[in-house]
Every structure is written in structure tokens, then in C-alpha cells.
Amino acid sequence: MSEPRAPHAIRPARDSDADALGELDRATWSTLHSVQPRPVPPYEPFFDERHRPDGHLVAESDDGRINGYVRLGFSTPLACNRHVRQIQGLAVAGRARGxxxxxxxxRAAGDEARRQGAVRITLRVLAHNTTARKLYESEGYAVEGVLPGEFFLAGRYVDDVLMGRSLTL
Known part of the structure; x- marks a missing residue:
């Protein structure tokens, strides 16, 4: 399994990262991974009541540029589900891919979820995003369900794939 070749520090997001993260999110938008319409001005703030900085980890290069982020949250607000975390967003700048x-x-999301006391981590990925699916599978995530034709994107129906893994192994 490959490790990052360029020097990047993965750290918790800060309020001051909002503009850079918003730009990254807009620059990486694609129907390959997003079910939301393409963002148009005026842009919504990157952080809001549901998506606070403490739910994000950012990858910062040695020159201070944010080249990626992962959003980690709860899949439901239920107390009986608090042992599970969910990856709810992942983006890597084009300049930092590969x-x-x-x-x-x-990996950092899994480590953070464990630190928070989670014993499971899940995510949702669009079926046609084979690059992301291969990454998740190589990191121990397994397909746990498929919602056939869940989204209509770019003129076709796309399956929503539910994946997860244990954090206790």
C-alpha cells in the first residue's frame, strides 16, 4: 500500500481553513462523486451547523497549501448508533493526486474515529467511482449494501454503494 510521497501533515481543520476548503470542494466537484448540483455563486459557507471544523481533517503541504480533506461524522443522530462514524466527504486537489x-x-479518518471511541466506520460511494471503491476496498472496506439506481446523474441512474469496516481488528 502506498504512502504519500509529498510531505503533507494531516491535522484537524480550523475555522480559518474554510475558504481554502470551499475552493478545493468546488475545484474537485464532479458527478463521479457528488449528488449535489455544481456549486454556483454565491457559494454556501464550507462550515455550517452540521459540518463544523472539528469534523474535518485536512492535508496540508509543507508550503501551507491545503491539498485534501476528509469529513467524518455520525451517520444518524441516534444514541444507539454513536459507536459508528461515517466518512461523509473526501477530496484531493488535482495537483496532489497520485x-x-x-x-x-x-487512514487518518479511521484513526480519528477510533480515537473518538468508534468501533465501526462506514461510507457511501457512487458505483461508477471505481477509483474510490478500489481505494476503500484496499483499506479493508467491504460492500455492505447497494441501493440500485438511487441517483440520476448526468443522464443515467447510478447505484449508491454502502461500505464499511470494523475498527477493532
Whole structure:
């Protein structure tokens, strides 16, 4: 399994990262991974009541540029589900792709979920995003369900794939 080749520090996000993260999110938007319409001005703030900085880890290069992030949250607000965390977003800047940064962020999300006391981690990925699916599978995630034709994107129906893994192994 590859490790990041370029020097990147993965750290918790800060309020001051909002603009850079918003730009990254807009630059990486694609129907390959997003079910939301393409963002248009005026842009919504990157952080809001549901998506606070403490739910994000960022990959910062040695020159201070944010080249990626992962959003980690709860899949439901239920107390009986508090032992599970969910990856709810992952983005890597085009300039940093192919360096193992996505893998490093996925691993960091698992480590952070464990630190928070989670015993399981899940995610949802669009079926046609084979690159992301291969990454998750190589990191121990297994397909746990498929919602056939869940989304209509770019003129076709796309399956929503549910994946997860244990954090206790």
C-alpha cells in the first residue's frame, strides 16, 4: 500500500481553513462523486451547523497549501448508533493526486474515529467511482449494501454503494 510521497501533515481543520476548503470542494466537484448540483455563486459557507471544523481533517503541504480533506461524522443522530462514524466527504486537489494522499486521509479518518471511541466506520460511494471503491476496498472496506439506481446523474441512474469496516481488528 502506498504512502504519500509529498510531505503533507494531516491535522484537524480550523475555522480559518474554510475558504481554502470551499475552493478545493468546488475545484474537485464532479458527478463521479457528488449528488449535489455544481456549486454556483454565491457559494454556501464550507462550515455550517452540521459540518463544523472539528469534523474535518485536512492535508496540508509543507508550503501551507491545503491539498485534501476528509469529513467524518455520525451517520444518524441516534444514541444507539454513536459507536459508528461515517466518512461523509473526501477530496484531493488535482495537483496532489497520485501521491497516496487519499489513502492517507482514509487512514487518518479511521484513526480519528477510533480515537473518538468508534468501533465501526462506514461510507457511501457512487458505483461508477471505481477509483474510490478500489481505494476503500484496499483499506479493508467491504460492500455492505447497494441501493440500485438511487441517483440520476448526468443522464443515467447510478447505484449508491454502502461500505464499511470494523475498527477493532
Amino acid at each position: 501521491q497516496g494522499l487519499g489513502r492517507a486521509l482514509v
